[in-house]
Amino acid sequence: MPLVPQQRMVRVAAALTLAGCAASSGGSEGGPAPASYKQALGTAALTDVETKVPKVLNRHQYEIERQDGSPGLLTIQTRWNGRYPLEDEIAQGVTEALTRLIITARARARSGGTVDVRVVELVAENRVFIGDSAQWREGFMTPMFREYADQLVTELKTELLTGIRVY
Numbered sequence: 001m002p003l004v005p006q007q008r009m010v011r012v013a014a015a016l017t018l019a020g021c022a023a024s025s026g027g028s029e030g031g032p033a034p035a036s037y038k039q040a041l042g043t044a045a046l047t048d049v050e051t052k053v054p055k056v057l058n059r060h061q062y063e064i065e066r067q068d069g070s071p072g073l074l075t076i077q078t079r080w081n082g083r084y085p086l087e088d089e090i091a092q093g094v095t096e097a098l099t100r101l102i103i104t105a106r107a108r109a110r111s112g113g114t115v116d117v118r119v120v121e122l123v124a125e126n127r128v129f130i131g132d133s134a135q136w137r138e139g140f141m142t143p144m145f146r147e148y149a150d151q152l153v154t155e156l157k158t159e160l161l162t163g164i165r166v167y
Contacts, residue, residue: 036139037149041103041120041156048163049074049105049118056159060152062101074105074118080127086144089128094140096129101152122156124149 044052053076054064062078069075080098089097102125105118128140 037122037124037126037141037146039122039149039153041122041153041160043108043117044105044120044160044163046074046105046116046118048160049076049103049120052159052163053103053120053156056152056156057101059155072107076103076105077101085128086142086148088142088144089140092142093131094128095131098127098136099148100125100127103156120156120160122149122153124152 057064057076057078060081062081064076065079066077067075078101080100083097083099085094085097102123103120104123105120108117108119124145125138126140126145127136127138129136
């Protein structure tokens with residue numbers, strides 16, 4: 001039995017919706033890249049996070065825009081930092097690049113000690129301007145950007161490891 005125009009439109013709309021959902025579910029090979037880089041930095045005393053993280057950010061010319069603290073969560077967010085595009089970004093037409101870092105330190109369940117221990121995490125966001133486009137593109141992740149972020153993670157981990165030890 002042939003479909004009437006309304007039934008055909010409903011099926012086409014349903015097929016397009018399913019295709020859109022499949023295309024936007026990221027993470028799998030061949031799918032879209034994640035919108036940001038996220039990496040655990042380990043555990044550290046709150047005082048170390050508050051003193052050592054800004055030192056590393058300053059070495060890389062990141063300016064802290066916001067530092068919010070509550071009993072359970074400390075968030076340090078930098079301003080968008082202009083940087084030269086990386087080689088693989090240039091190969092894809094990137095002419096300008098910005099990166100912002102967000103470090104969170106969540107309270108870990110207390111084990112009876114006096115030191116406030118936090119689980120620390122880094123999120124690196126990337127924003128690029130491609131060729132003649134009229135707007136910035138968010139979440140542009142390339143292998144070289146991940147390497148750049150990995151270097152920041154290594155440096156932050158090293159700095160935090162030199163802090164107060166809690167066993």
